[in-house]
Amino acid sequence: MSAPAVTLADDFNATVAAGHPAVFRWVKMIDEAFAPGIATALEGSGHSMTLDGQYGGAIAKVGEELETVEAGLAEIGICQSLFDPAKLAVQNVTYYTPFVSDDPRLVSELMDDLHGSDPRMTEAYTQNGVVYLGGPVGIDDYLLMTTFPVESLADLDGKKIAAPGPAINWLSGTGAVGVSGNLTTYYNELKAGVYDGVIVFASAALPGKLYEVAPNITRAGLGAQYAGALCANADWYDDLPQEVQAALNAGADAAKEWYLSALEGAVETSFKVMGENGATITDASDEMRAAWAAGMDNAAKSWAEGLDATGVPGTEVLALYMNAMRDAGATPLRDWDKE
Template identity: 25%
Template sequence: MRPWRRRSLGTVVLAAATATVLALSGCGAVASKDQTHLKIAGIFPASHIASTAGVDVFTEELANGPGKPIDAEYWPSGQLGTVGDLTSLTRTGALDIVSVLPPNQSDIVPLAGVSDLPGFDPDTCVTSLALMRLLKPGGIIYEDEFEPLGLIPLWVGSVTKYEIWTANKQVRSPEDLRGMSIRSGGGVMDSTVSALGGSPVAIPSSDVFESLQRHTIDGAAFPASSIGTYSLQDVVKYATKGIGVGSGSWIFSMSADAFNDLEPEQQENIRAAADKTGRAQCEGIRADDKAAEKTLAESDVEFTELTDAESKAFSKNMPEIQQKWADGLDAIGKPGSETLQAYAEAVKAQEKEEGL
């Protein structure tokens, strides 16, 4: 059974995932006399910002680009497997473009987790576009991690401004976090929560509501834009404001083999569409952040305004957390410190470009 898709080349819904995997088992990008067909898969739902302001934008741009037309199908919601499965499917040629998640794939792309570190500019466009600078050919993360995997990063999405949301206890200092079990997004954020005194817990986002309700966890590190998605405003009483315990990024990447099979004009079409998508993605997240903050301001959640001294008690830990991350990678032969420095420089350059 073949999947169906909207004429806009946006989100594709599978009728049967198993049948689709079998259908994909042949080859990668399919080029016919009239057009090229790409297969895209991700773990995000069709309604997620990564799809609506990411993949949908990309496929629309491809459809309207120069050269031989490029058609695309998109399988969202992890219907074709986990993030690790999807990356593997690019190597077999079954998929052409997939979502890569550094927090969940630190075994193969640990350097890409640099943008998830706390202590950098929390603006989503600064975060995602600064990381993209290091993911282009010649960039340290591309050269060390993505090129060996046979992947070409296309665009980055970053949800920033992760704060601590708690069910019963107000957090005003790292000491308040001691002994508290805090749901973390994994990867770099686990280290951040631990460094600030909390105990990171791995729980799927969909289970956080019930875990808070049953008091099996004390709180969660979450961005404001995701609180309403899981109705967490109904089970939390307090939220920190301005601590910024990190970010969560994803990187949609294309098989280098599939890219190299395209005609030069089509390759330019891919690059141009990816650049526009990266900007559209972060602008969409910016809009989501503002809408969420407005909605939550009208909820019963109490946002904790910290004094300068209280803020410094958190922020003074950030450089140490960053360097510890870098040292850990240096110790296993990865260029952790070099990547940290390169990302810090990229953030400054992107801040200037954004006028911030």
């Protein structure tokens, strides 16, 4: 009579943390695709899940999402490797390997597959008390937007160019003066003349109206990137019924497809609208791209060896990623892992 009842079905609740507001595509995918994907996967199971989105720094600032999920203040979050490089080091491999692929779908799906197949990619999550769910945050091909026309690398000499995080390494060998910057300040700094240009991606350049202050757009194929993914608190996830765990992964898969499809449409629209609003869009010549890649420092090698020294398999992951990209059909301008 006093034996506990066995619960065969339940409604689970989860708080989802994101430092960015919901206007950003990688946050919007939570409500637009992740939640519906979970609901679809749970149909007929007797279980359900309700998500409470806490976005825009409500409980976690940008780069604090992993720690918030690890502490159990949120069950799920956007673990942003780009903004948490100390804890998610190997996840930043794409930012140290420019000129590999300009296809965000290829980069995102490959990184998602590597997380699912190679424990070296998920070790950092395990060490920090979270589980990788999926829903990779892909970034479209980075390009150069400047206040002056660019016809050759010589045009960059002495110019102040802002770039985010590791992307500042991409300016080595160009003669440009690299300045650390981010999307929140680009417009005003360009307008004030603090920068002569920025390294940015089209889907962010349009809503940021950067074409108004830097109307010269040079597509150099610097590369599409991987910036993070959905993660869950490990203790919470492990206590869930197996079918609910599977539903979370199914929801993340739905979010991935929604996100990439929306991104691809946004990139096409961005170039169209920026061109209609006076931007001059040019493709860098093969010679310019080859010279740019050849002149760069091999930051990937230094990054990987630095991780090796701390016990993190940086060199192994660098080779893993580059080999996987080549096997997938990418043609890197430099084989960063073989030098």
